[in-house]
Amino acid sequence: MAPGEVSLLSAGAVKPGLTKVIDAFHQACGHFARPVFATAPAIAERIDAGETHDIVIAPPPVLDRLAEAALVATAPVLVGRIGAGVMVRSGAPLPKIATVDEFKQSLLDAASLVYNQASTGIYLDSLFSRLGLSTELAGKSKRLADFAAVLDHISKGDFGELGFGATTVIIENQNQGVSFVGPLPAAIQNYTTYAAAMIAGRRTNQAAQEFLRYLASPPAKSLFAAAGIE
Numbered sequence: 001m002a003p004g005e006v007s008l009l010s011a012g013a014v015k016p017g018l019t020k021v022i023d024a025f026h027q028a029c030g031h032f033a034r035p036v037f038a039t040a041p042a043i044a045e046r047i048d049a050g051e052t053h054d055i056v057i058a059p060p061p062v063l064d065r066l067a068e069a070a071l072v073a074t075a076p077v078l079v080g081r082i083g084a085g086v087m088v089r090s091g092a093p094l095p096k097i098a099t100v101d102e103f104k105q106s107l108l109d110a111a112s113l114v115y116n117q118a119s120t121g122i123y124l125d126s127l128f129s130r131l132g133l134s135t136e137l138a139g140k141s142k143r144l145a146d147f148a149a150v151l152d153h154i155s156k157g158d159f160g161e162l163g164f165g166a167t168t169v170i171i172e173n174q175n176q177g178v179s180f181v182g183p184l185p186a187a188i189q190n191y192t193t194y195a196a197a198m199i200a201g202r203r204t205n206q207a208a209q210e211f212l213r214y215l216a217s218p219p220a221k222s223l224f225a226a227a228g229i230e
Helices: 012-029 040-048 060-068 100-109 119-130 134-138 147-156 167-172 206-215 218-226
Strands: 005-011 032-038 055-058 077-082 084-089 112-116 141-144 161-166 178-183 192-198
Touching: 005 012, 005 040, 005 206, 012 032, 012 077, 012 147, 012 161, 012 167, 012 192, 012 206, 012 218, 032 040, 040 055, 040 060, 055 060, 055 206, 060 192, 077 206, 077 218, 084 119, 084 147, 084 167, 100 134, 112 119, 112 147, 119 134, 119 161, 119 192, 141 147, 147 161, 147 178, 161 167, 167 178, 192 206, 206 218
Parallel strands: 005 032, 005 055, 112 141, 112 161
Antiparallel strands: 055 192, 077 192, 084 161, 084 178
């Protein structure tokens, strides 16, 4: 059978594991998967606007909304879950964040807090409120479009700034001018779950069907786990 192609629209947080799974899928099945990465809100907007892909990988609430609009055609296949973490500019002192109290003090001591407008940023806004720090942090919180913008800002910014993002992508980019401080304390950690589904009207793509099945296979699960996707 001739190699097929699969077009993927995926949340960027799973990129470190997904790229390895794509390579393994090609070796095992001969097909090519071409990913495009975006934030969860942008994924829904792009599909709503008619952008054509075979498979979408996103948090379940995004897939649920697309399913309600009849824009996805299969039950979700679980990819895994990812926690949130903290980073600083390379060479900056690492703040203490092992406990909730240490984390709160580091937030108050930071020159600014930089995070995205996607899943991580939405959670952090609610977390700061829950910790009773919304007023104190409001003036120094910066919401940027996506992780790439956060990474660029932190890598070139003040040594006193704290950046936030999915642990997977922070670890993947430690050679890009940032240092991984660690995950959020366990008591306040937030996991974002990601799943995959076929876009409506694309079920005739046999390679896409094979890729969706491959995502649930033991080799794929092992590669995701190695990248920090539980």
